[in-house]
Amino acid sequence: MSKIVYAQQTKYLESLRNENDELIFEIEALAKEKNVPILNWNAADFLESQILINKPKRVLEIGTAIAYSTIRFARNLKKNCIIDTIEKSKDNIKLAKKFIKKSGLSEKINLIQGDALKVIPKLEHNYDFIFLDADKEDYEMLFHYSLIVLKKGGVIFVDNLLWQGYAAAKSIPEKFINSTKHIREFNKLFMSNDFLKATLVPIGDGVGIGIKIK
Ligand SMILES: C[S@@+](CC[C@H](N)C(=O)[O-])C[C@H]1O[C@@H](n2cnc3c(N)ncnc32)[C@H](O)[C@@H]1O
Numbered sequence: 001m002s003k004i005v006y007a008q009q010t011k012y013l014e015s016l017r018n019e020n021d022e023l024i025f026e027i028e029a030l031a032k033e034k035n036v037p038i039l040n041w042n043a044a045d046f047l048e049s050q051i052l053i054n055k056p057k058r059v060l061e062i063g064t065a066i067a068y069s070t071i072r073f074a075r076n077l078k079k080n081c082i083i084d085t086i087e088k089s090k091d092n093i094k095l096a097k098k099f100i101k102k103s104g105l106s107e108k109i110n111l112i113q114g115d116a117l118k119v120i121p122k123l124e125h126n127y128d129f130i131f132l133d134a135d136k137e138d139y140e141m142l143f144h145y146s147l148i149v150l151k152k153g154g155v156i157f158v159d160n161l162l163w164q165g166y167a168a169a170k171s172i173p174e175k176f177i178n179s180t181k182h183i184r185e186f187n188k189l190f191m192s193n194d195f196l197k198a199t200l201v202p203i204g205d206g207v208g209i210g211i212k213i214k
Pocket residue numbers: 037038039040062063064065066067068069070086087088089092114115116117133134135138
């Protein structure tokens with residue numbers, strides 16, 4: 001249940017959902033069962049449309065988890081286009097590999113195992129499209145690294161910028177205080193970055209969009 005969009009709107013949007021791929025539902029169900037945070041389905045629809053509009057040749061995803069967003073992006077990539085996706089959790093990598101194989105999209109997906117903070121500085125490509133969806137404490141550093149490998153005119157998307165509503169809340173549960181602090185600081189940094197035309201869209205858990213303008 002979204003904490004950003006009113007329940008009535010969420011229910012209405014769900015009634016209009018047009019998803020036919022059983023694998024997508026299977027991954028969503030497993031994520032729910034195992035408590036693995038994945039991109040909200042409606043935000044994923046939005047990002048899929050962004051892939052179709054932007055037609056990126058090379059995508060970088062930071063935070064694969066069990067490959068839900070990876071597969072949703074990859075299924076919209078043109079021939080010979082690739083998504084490099086980075087994940088550090090061994091448990092998630094095992095499941096991601098299983099789902100990538102099942103998706104039949106292995107040729108488009110390059111799963112890189114390791115900590116993105118160590119992996120990104122060694123990447124040999126530049127990217128048209130980056131999706132940042134990792135630990136909130138790492139966002140600032142990963143964002144700076146991302147800007148180095150993002151091409152001019154390319155776009156970076158960042159998930160969870162409204163952080164279940166806590167980014168704008170007056171009272172925050174104890175266990176979310178630290179992560180909310182990171183998100184609030186990150187949002188200021190993201191929205192005021194001179195190299196980006198940035199906006200924050202209240203879809204899913206809040207998606208930041210930054211186009212590299214210089
Ligand atoms: C929110 S989940 C990603 C969800 C996925 N993008 C999706 O929508 O299906 C975040 C994932 O990022 C991974 N992660 C967090 N920090 C990371 C880092 N510094 N390097 C690599 N992976 C990281 C976590 O292990 C977790 O699996």
